[in-house]
Amino acid sequence: MIGGMSRWAPNARGRLEQAALELYTERGFEQTTVADIAERAGLTERTFFRHFADKREVLFWGETALHEACVETIANAPDSATPIDAVTAALEAAGALIEERRELAHQRQTVIAANPELQERELLKLASLASAMAQALRQRGVEEPTASLTAEAGTAAFKVAFARWVDEPERRDLPRLARECLDQLHTATART
Numbered sequence: 001m002i003g004g005m006s007r008w009a010p011n012a013r014g015r016l017e018q019a020a021l022e023l024y025t026e027r028g029f030e031q032t033t034v035a036d037i038a039e040r041a042g043l044t045e046r047t048f049f050r051h052f053a054d055k056r057e058v059l060f061w062g063e064t065a066l067h068e069a070c071v072e073t074i075a076n077a078p079d080s081a082t083p084i085d086a087v088t089a090a091l092e093a094a095g096a097l098i099e100e101r102r103e104l105a106h107q108r109q110t111v112i113a114a115n116p117e118l119q120e121r122e123l124l125k126l127a128s129l130a131s132a133m134a135q136a137l138r139q140r141g142v143e144e145p146t147a148s149l150t151a152e153a154g155t156a157a158f159k160v161a162f163a164r165w166v167d168e169p170e171r172r173d174l175p176r177l178a179r180e181c182l183d184q185l186h187t188a189t190a191r192t
Contacts, residue, residue: 013051015041020058021104024111029055029118059108059118062097063125067132069093074136083142087133087154088182094129094158095174109166130155157181 019040023032034055038048052058070090077086098105112118134151142150161177 012041012043012047016043016048016051017058017061017104020055021107021111025107029111029115056118056121059111060121060125062101063128066094066097067129069097070129070133071136074133074140077140083137083140083146083150084154084182084186086137086140087150088179090133090136091154091158091161091178091182092175095161095176095178098162099174106166109162126155126159153185154182157185 016037020032020037023036023040027036032055034045034048037055037058038045041048052061070093073090073093074086077089081089112122130148130151133154134148137147137150138144158178158181161174161181164181165172165174165177
């Protein structure tokens with residue numbers, strides 16, 4: 001032990017994430033340093049950099065898990081699933097991952113909403129998700145432009161569902177909101 005901190009602190013990533021979100025909320029993203037985050041978490045800056053590349057990464061590190069969940073869900077959808085059914089299942093899976101971290105997701109969104117640079121990064125994350133889902137659809141044999149249109153429309157519906165989930169006081173679960181938004185999109189585009 002050096003300075004009262006063990007070298008491999010338990011749940012260091014979670015402690016750093018919580019400290020960062022608290023500080024971003026209290027002081028603002030720009031005014032918070034990596035040193036501030038490490039100090040609040042009771043860890044060293046070196047430990048911070050073992051877990052995150054920079055202070056923005058605290059907000060976006062779960063992106064890979066969301067992409068993997070969506071791509072895997074699309075790949076494993078039954079052969080009979082339509083492209084929109086596969087995307088709906090994928091976005092429900094993504095919603096379930098986010099739902100597990102409800103409080104952190106709400107804090108994270110507050111920080112992002114207050115910072116244009118982070119909003120831009122969030123939009124890039126959504127574009128990357130749509131691209132990954134379109135690729136997964138193409139691997140299932142879905143032709144273009146159907147694969148890209150379905151993935152982009154699904155991502156747009158998910159963005160709306162997420163905003164509703166963050167804003168609505170009754171706080172319904174995100175996977176259900178994602179399905180509802182995708183169902184509403186389907187209804188809006190159905191031919192009579």
